[in-house]
Amino acid sequence: MSRRRKMSLTANLVALVNRDVPDPGPPPGFEPLTDQDHNERQAALLASHPKGEDLWLFAYGSLIWKPACEVDGQRHALLRGWHRKFCLRLLRYRGSADCPGLMMALDAGGSCRGVAQRIPARHVEERLGRLLRRETSLKPVSNVPRWVTVETEGRRQRALAFIINRKAPTYVCPHTLEETANILAKACGHWGSGAEYLMRTVAHLEELGIHDRYLWRLQELVAERIKAAAMGGETPMAAS
Numbered sequence: 001m002s003r004r005r006k007m008s009l010t011a012n013l014v015a016l017v018n019r020d021v022p023d024p025g026p027p028p029g030f031e032p033l034t035d036q037d038h039n040e041r042q043a044a045l046l047a048s049h050p051k052g053e054d055l056w057l058f059a060y061g062s063l064i065w066k067p068a069c070e071v072d073g074q075r076h077a078l079l080r081g082w083h084r085k086f087c088l089r090l091l092r093y094r095g096s097a098d099c100p101g102l103m104m105a106l107d108a109g110g111s112c113r114g115v116a117q118r119i120p121a122r123h124v125e126e127r128l129g130r131l132l133r134r135e136t137s138l139k140p141v142s143n144v145p146r147w148v149t150v151e152t153e154g155r156r157q158r159a160l161a162f163i164i165n166r167k168a169p170t171y172v173c174p175h176t177l178e179e180t181a182n183i184l185a186k187a188c189g190h191w192g193s194g195a196e197y198l199m200r201t202v203a204h205l206e207e208l209g210i211h212d213r214y215l216w217r218l219q220e221l222v223a224e225r226i227k228a229a230a231m232g233g234e235t236p237m238a239a240s
Contacts, residue, residue, distance in 0.1 A: 101187030
């Protein structure tokens with residue numbers, strides 16, 4: 001049934017938000033993680049992962065439709081104790097200093113349906129390094145890698161997930177659904193717009209048969225706001 005749902009947020013509407021935005025570099029107060037930083041984090045995770053075993057990664061957002069590394073299969077997974085939330089403030093990537101954006105992260109409470117992606121044991125070290133560099137590039141770190149337990153195919157599976165750092169200056173919460181929609185309908189950075197990020201995530205979840213009511217309602221509200229701005233002869237950003 002979920003595959004037949006027609007999204008309100010379409011590629012044509014997203015195109016109205018997308019615009020060329022130069023990469024401003026790290027925001028004030030942030031600095032790039034060094035190779036040593038990445039290597040130390042990777043070593044700590046590898047030390048806590050059973051040698052010779054596959055690594056499972058819990059993906060709930062962009063890692064589903066834009067993996068950081070090759071994965072050898074995936075399956076539906078349920079993570080309890082954490083939920084998707086647009087609680088990561090962006091002044092770069094899919095937002096700017098003039099028009100800040102939001103990205104999803106895993107925040108405490110509730111539950112989240114996504115997929116568990118398998119990294120074969122022989123590739124764990126190399127692919128984990130690429131994954132860490134994709135998901136965490138600046139310090140202070142916004143997303144923290146953490147071992148969690150997911151439910152998949154009737155059993156419990158240890159997996160790696162990236163959890164929001166509530167102490168990071170990028171953490172913002174709570175936003176109402178309407179406030180989140182207002183932000184995503186306008187924000188854009190050098191990686192693209194928040195509306196595009198939302199559209200791709202919802203579309204791929206639906207293809208997997210995962211219907212997230214929060215995200216579904218959010219894409220409807222974002223579509224409404226982009227349409228209203230276009231009918232008024234404004235760009236979504238100008239409508240702010």
